[in-house]
Amino acid sequence: MEILPILVLFLATVVSTTQGYEPFVTHHIHLLRPKSGAGGDSVPGLSCLSWRLGVETNNIINWKTVPAECESYVGHYLLGHQYRKDSKVVTNEAWLYAKSLNLTNDGKNVWVFDIDETTLSNLPYYADHGFGTELYNSTAFNTWVLEGTAPALPESLKLYKKLLKLGVKVVFITGRGEDQRNVTTTNLKNVGYHTWEKLVLKGSTYSGNTSYVYKSAERTKLVKSGFRIIGNIGDQWSDILGTNVGNRTFKLPDPMYYIS
Amino acid sequence: MEILPILVLFLATVVSTTQGYEPFVTHHIHLLRPKSGAGGDSVPGLSCLSWRLGVETNNIINWKTVPAECESYVGHYLLGHQYRKDSKVVTNEAWLYAKSLNLTNDGKNVWVFDIDETTLSNLPYYADHGFGTELYNSTAFNTWVLEGTAPALPESLKLYKKLLKLGVKVVFITGRGEDQRNVTTTNLKNVGYHTWEKLVLKGSTYSGNTSYVYKSAERTKLVKSGFRIIGNIGDQWSDILGTNVGNRTFKLPDPMYYIS
8 A cells, every 4th residue: 555645645736736627626535534524515416514504603494304415424523523623612712701701709600501412412312313314203312311321512511610610600401301300410410510500491381482482581580580691502592592691602513403 | 637537536446445544644635625615624723614613603703813824724715615605505595584485565675785795795805815814904905995896795696686576675784984885886786786775884973883783773773764674694793683683684604804
């Protein structure tokens, strides 16, 4: 195989001087980097990279499943380095913001964390279920949740620990139901989230309400009870839009599902 | 140059059967796709791709310049296919939304367009000024604007034409000053934007106000005068956040500058 480096180098030189060949070359380059996770797509007519950007910027909304053509792209993105790098940029910005604040130490400063795909990761489940290309199956997903074995999203766990050291209180607001309080508590503690001010789960009074409505209402309750929401982080736009969203909001990547 | 296709094909075959060489190959692959715009980065410690996602999702705010290490990445992104693909996904979603509406034909439905990097493109200027890595220079930028030669962003022009056919009125709200009304009018008409309901420029009463404040106030005026803002598209989050943002908002890509 010693001929390979020489060939690549030669080719790089040739191609860099013959940009007219670009469309042809682009196709083969894609085949060479299957695990980059950031490499666009090989699907005619649909750019999975553009689709993902459209989703992350809230341009594409109310979608039910990841396009079937993008299963491999989304899978490689999530299991490769790019998802983690993207998450790190978000939590890093959150930390730069938090530590820049001149906080009064009166116990009223809270940071709101969503749980699924923010605090905990369900990637082990989604890796077995087409990375979002399959329609949401509540039975299967709840079986996974009840195992209580979801890992932490490492970037969020680091942010959580730093915020606690700063004297900020943490409030979890999750779309998980009240019936999952025990398993959620155990799961959070097992992976490193040892303390919090409140763990708000979706009670039956909100049945039929969107996450947007439920989370807005619960944040409003927080503010009315005297807390200042200095920050708010989630993977869904419905976590960070609405009323009393917080002084600053942070959107983690999630190309697997959409919650309104 | 007829040897090139054969070489590429041969190389693709060799490499696809030797994935153990991936780290080595990845480095050279980057050199082979200078115009892909979606290829991550080669900068240690900073993922330009993650930076761009952070910017587009409003996680990274109030930045003054593109990181110097990302000049080449951002330039290739903008001049290559990915910027246009990303823009097309946004305007396509906007069109799918608009045509799904059951609009009353009373002349009150408007769509708000921002101008720079939305309706018109300043890419010819930024290509000569480091793609956002240089600090904003109002003298140089205004000289460019006064030439009146900015091309249309093709995806936005198509959306504009379709909306007009649907009976929707167009309102431009731009951060350009009143003193640039004539050149802006001429430029818009020259590249295909022939008609509009209003062209709102930033008057002197707003001097010292952010774009967020100015645009919110002007949209509120529109709504108070009886218009319904059914849609709103811009490249800055300050175009689409605030009051009376519209029934749905659309964020075009812009990794070159940030306006608060």
